[in-house]
Amino acid sequence: MNHTIYLDNAATTPVSKEVLDAMIPYYCEEYGNPSSIFYSVGSKAHEALANARAKVAASLGCEPAEVFFTSCGTEADNWAIKGTALKFAKLGKKHLITSCIEHHAVLHSMKALEKEGFEVTYLPVDSDGFVSVRDVQNAIRPETALVTIMFANNEIGTLEPIEEIARVCHEKGVWFHTDAVQAVGSVPIDFKKLGVDMLSLSAHKFNGPKGVGALICRRGIMPLNFMDGGAQERGRRAGTENLAGIVGLATALDLAVRNLDKKIADERAMRDYVLKEIQAMPKVKINGPLDLNKRLPNNITASFEAAEGESLLLMLDMKGICASSGSACASGSLDPSHVLLAIGLPHEIAHCSLRISFGIQNTMEDAKAVCTALKEIVATVRERSPLWHP
Structure with missing residues (x-):
């Protein structure tokens, strides 16, 4: 065999040439800080960031104001879970629900919160990896702060009944997050139709660059800040934006959805x-x-x-x-x-x-x-x- 056959695309994917071409100018030519809006170099970067956010929103069926860029899917998961848990703990709600087959970004976040006094229910799955909607419904209690169930399992490919679970959560007045890192760019996703409150994604799963992701938060839903510092991402996620990576994410997602x-x-x-x-x-x-x-x-x-x-x-x-x-x-x-x-x-x-x-x-x-x-x-x-x- 004279070439490598790469069949581990669930782990990561190669960056598309179109994506790389879109990113390169933001390393050497359009190198401004998006927060430096009072001169042309910065304002161009700010405009590129806004355009990328709009492109992501169009690809996922959400609003630009609902898109918050992160360093990866793991950060997005941590932010959604820990930020929500700490927010509702102030109201005495310290119960969380997830499944036993989640990615470690979710499971380890839950274990960390258990050490802080939170109670976590780990729902079982059937022999095909499906979470029961009825099990979710029965597990929700008055003190439940969050349900988080992955959209698609990264190992066995199971597509969970996310719309039905979201409906149950909203009937009970509980926030619902889905780790969609393995699903975005692989199956159709309409954020509004899906009905979830928060959704995590990562660019390197759909031929974008590593080191950039996003958390989509439905209007009116916002976990506590996970990172403190500057006023980036409308004051919700501090740190100078990885503009080249964000442009790469938006370009890759647009290509993935169109094709x-x-x-x-x-x-x-x-x-x-x-x-x-x-x-x-x-x-x-x-x-x-x-x-x-x-x-x-x-x-x-x-x-x-x-x-x-x-x-x-x-x-x-x-x-x-x-x-x-x-x-x-x-x-x-x-x-x-x-x-x-x-x-x-x-x-x-x-x-x-x-x-x-x-x-x-x-x-x-x-x-x-x-x-x-x-x-x-x-x-x-x-x-x-x-x-x-x-």
Whole structure:
């Protein structure tokens, strides 16, 4: 194989050339501070920031005043969760609700708040990773300050019933936040129709730059400030704006939304081809919804019995193919993914998981190549495993 096939787009994506071209002027030519509005260099930067905010709003179906730029999706999650928790704690509301399969940006925020005296309910999910709307409804109490449920799971691709959960939360008078980092740029999102109060996103998930994200806050909804300092972002998020990154985010999001129908069709074709080939192999379990309309169009997560995920990754890499494992071993932990355990997989199967996620740079030839490689590699790993009993 004479080139790298990158199939880990759920982790990050390459920056599009159009995005890079849009960003470059704001490093060397239009280098002004957007807050320095009393001379031309600064006012041009201020105008570029306003244009980027308007472009993001148009792409997501919200108002420009509802867009607040951050350094990443993790910051947006922390701001939404901790800012809301501290705001309502003053009213005696110190109960929070989330799911057990959230990204660590959410789960670790919850753990930090528990140490500060907050109570957190971690809702279970079914075997496909879905949160029950009824469970959300039953978990809400008079002292509940916030519900936060992810839009799409980053490991198994499950698309949660966000509109229904938002409706339940509003009936109970509770704020609702969704971590949409994995969903924005991958599926259609209309902020107003969705009905959520806050939504987090990150540019590097849709071919934008790393180090920039946003928190969308519905008009009338505003958590306490997470960062103190200057008056940037209308006094809500201090720190000189990363203008080049913000322009990159807005450009990438605009491109993603305008080309979304084609992107979804291409990714579904590759996903469905690989799923069919994988399911024909012995002792393979597809994780996440088998109803393919209820999972991200680019996501495949499968467990290959008696074929450890790390071995599969290393051997795929030797063939020039980049994917990721359902196990967290690569990050230094010997424990399997909390998501896979939450949907009921035993440890020994969770450790044998692989995630493939397609992006705009991938082709059907890439899909065919990974299938050919996987059939050979899985057979090789299993032959060496004392746990393999064909």
